[in-house]
Amino acid sequence: MTAPYPPRSTSEPSREEQARALCLRLLTARARTRAELESQLAKRGYPEDVSARILDRLAAVGLVDDTAFAEQWVQSRRANAGKSKRALAAELHAKGLDDDVITAAVGGIDAGAEWERAERLVSARLRRENLDGDQLRVARRLIAMLARRGYSQTMAHDVVSTAMRREVERRRV
Known part of the structure; x- marks a missing residue:
């Protein structure tokens, strides 16, 4: 058998x-x-x-291609999570990438692109907010949202202030 x-x-x-x-x-x-x-x-x-x-x-x-990984990571996290250049660099650093690779991956993001992405994030949230109540509370929440995504406090404040003024004007019309 x-x-x-x-x-x-x-x-x-x-x-x-x-x-x-x-x-x-x-x-x-x-x-x-x-x-x-x-x-x-x-x-x-x-x-x-x-x-x-x-x-x-x-x-x-x-x-295994660290450069391609970094470029894909930056593109994805910027589009889906709205991360800032600073936050993306920190994430890539945590993944063990070299500074040269990180610099090349986030190098295409300029201050204007950062501002535009922050504006889009704030505008999307602001449309759902009630501005008849405490506008200071709304502004603090929006600034905190941008800060969690790595935007500087100054940029976050400026973007939120500008967006709130525009939204208040838009709602008055």
């Missing part, structure tokens, strides 16, 4: 194969920086030389 399944291989996958499989699993969920992958490999006890070889290979085939 023969066994229904072929005998299992006695050789286990090498540490390098295991590390590569881990990286590919992590990259399947979402794009990651080299530093994030290095951290995950170190956390699981993979030697630095194994990690370096795996990550170099993944970078060579284009699966």
Whole structure:
């Protein structure tokens, strides 16, 4: 009588194969920086030389690209979360990216673009606010909303003041 399944291989996958499989699993969920992958490999006890070889290979085939990751991150977080240049730089820094990569990724955001994005965020919220009541409370809430997204206190105050004046005038007409 023969066994229904072929005998299992006695050789286990090498540490390098295991590390590569881990990286590919992590990259399947979402794009990651080299530093994030290095951290995950170190956390699981993979030697630095194994990690370096795996990550170099993944970078060579284009699966790990910190510059592309940073550009995509900035575009996505600006569009979806309305983050400021300063907040985006902090997020990228927390992801382990080099200062040169961060500077290049956020370099296209100028003060005018920051102002316009802040105005759009405030306008969207302001339309839903009741300005017949406590306008100071509304202004504080809007300034705090911008501050949480990384906009400077000065810019937040100026944008909110301008937007509230415009909205009050619009509602009077």
